[in-house]
Amino acid sequence: MRLTFTEDEFYQYFEVLKIADTDLANDFLNKKIKAGEGRTAKKREAAAKATEARTAKAKKKIENAMNILRMRGDKINYNTISKTAGVSYITVKKYITL
Numbered sequence: 001m002r003l004t005f006t007e008d009e010f011y012q013y014f015e016v017l018k019i020a021d022t023d024l025a026n027d028f029l030n031k032k033i034k035a036g037e038g039r040t041a042k043k044r045e046a047a048a049k050a051t052e053a054r055t056a057k058a059k060k061k062i063e064n065a066m067n068i069l070r071m072r073g074d075k076i077n078y079n080t081i082s083k084t085a086g087v088s089y090i091t092v093k094k095y096i097t098l
Contacts, residue, residue, distance in 0.1 A: 059095050061085040066096075
């Protein structure tokens, strides 16, 4: 089970655990320290770069779909764009405003 605490909540629980069970409190603190280590800067940069590439690809698909719909003379709405582009309706709504 995963719990999400604010810093204050974490230390309040930690103090209670420390009184009840020192070993459990130490395990709790060690898990927090490990969780803070998370991603390295290199991984964060790689994730950001991948997100940027996916975003650019989706925007290009949407742009191409809109051009295809214009050339065909079809209606241009979020639904037709999403079907033509092969992306989700939510993705289309996220990147364009009609």
